[in-house]
Ligand SMILES: Nc1ncnc2c1ncn2[C@@H]1O[C@H](COP(=O)(O)OP(=O)(O)OP(=O)(O)O)[C@@H](O)[C@H]1O
């Protein structure tokens with residue numbers, strides 16, 4: 399029974415982590431940018447969904463889409479007006495995106511205060527799956543994560559734009575020689591990744607806490623997943639998201655829920671010491 | 685008189701304070717192969733990169749009488765200038781076929797793309813049998829052929845090749861020369877950078893000799909082949 403619960407709850411958690419980590423990995427893979435505002439996008443997605451649905455009575459699904467759209471625009475502006483200018487210096491990117499992320503937390507804190515908020519669920523019923531009782535919204539979040547990541551994968555591997563993204567990731571200068579506007583590719587990547595984070599924020603808001611600092615832990619998780627999966631590798635980050643999602647679930651069940659936050663940190667240490675290039679070793683494009 | 689396709693006037697390139705190209709002027713006409721020869725560090729690669737928009741420069745670069753200096757590399761590529769860069773710069777984790785397709789990624793004339801792909805594969809048949817292989821797994825000569833094929837796939841008005849014979853065995857070198865001649869025969873215009881002066885003279889109409897960032901000599905292949913300085917320093921004939 400516990401095994402089945404771990405199986406299902408672990409999948410839900412892994413799905414959310416993958417939604418966050420794949421975007422984070424995508425930005426690094428294509429643009430070589432470690433974007434520390436990624437967690438802020440997740441947090442903003444949750445707060446915009448909250449503001450639209452609870453405060454302005456916009457239908458919930460529209461609110462989530464609204465959150466994604468606004469965060470998409472913010473991410474594109476961030477890329478265009480800030481990251482574009484400092485892209486080549488990793489340390490500037492790290493410091494700037496960290497500062498912006500703290501700034502976003504403060505803005506939200508000033509507007510909404512420190513209290514936890516709740517976003518209603520799209521599906522408020524509970525369902526039983528393989529004999530495990532689970533909130534419908536959690537199951538929905540799993541389905542959405544899988545669908546979104548599968549769609550992204552198809553876009554990258556099957557479309558012209560995907561080819562242009564892969565080329566940009568492997569050699570931006572050579573990609574420009576093919577006529578590809580690499581600056582636009584970086585911007586689109588940032589927008590798509592941010593939108594995925596905002597989506598995650600919008601759908602988890604009914605079963606996880608919505609608070610100004612909610613983006614901090616996910617960024618550490620995304621980081622640990624991306625380090626474990628190999629920086630920039632999308633396939634690697636999906637598998638690493640599964641590993642960490644399940645590890646945390648197992649720890650929560652067998653040890654204590656409070657110990658779960660240690661999992662990503664331990665994973666970071668162990669990976670960096672024993673296998674610094676990630677589980678798949680050498681970085682290979684995607 | 686054939687129209688000039690590329691005209692470079694007083695091109696100057698600095699890397700920081702170091703002067704790499706110093707007031708170079710040159711011209712490429714429609715349908716001809718022009719070669720730039722010169723020793724290591726002469727500024728040949730810098731010159732091609734400046735034309736392609738990858739390296740900032742001052743002076744004037746005119747493509748079909750229109751100034752292209754200051755345009756982004758992707759814009760210059762879309763106007764019809766294709767660079768096969770030094771070091772090949774293939775997309776290593778993509779297949780041979782994907783690399784070729786990327787050469788044509790901006791094109792809308794899909795029928796012509798198909799025939800161009802067939803032409804490229806006819807020119808370099810080995811690429812056909814390697815179509816599904818990752819570019820990184822090709823041999824050096826095969827990679828060079830793929831790089832040239834990829835540069836051709838954009839159906840450029842001007843094809844620039846940076847040392848296509850670099851590091852290749854004599855036989856492969858010859859087959860690359862043959863393909864360059866064929867591209868010209870089919871009406872293509874080529875600006876070639878080559879350290880192998882003999883090869884450059886065999887396949888080009890006009891030659892520029894670049895030394896220390898300046899044009900030291902220019903002339904037809906015959907004129908250059910008869911020049912004592914060229915003979916001594918570049919053809920190894922005393
Ligand atoms: N990115 C760079 N930064 C600083 N200096 C550079 C850079 N690229 C080239 N140079 C310098 O500019 C000069 C010309 O280099 P360039 O690569 O154009 O020569 P080249 O003629 O292509 O030589 P080779 O035949 O060895 O390829 C050299 O002195 C080189 O050291």
Ligand SMILES: [Mg+2]
Nearest residue numbers: 728729730770
């Ligand atoms: Mg060179």
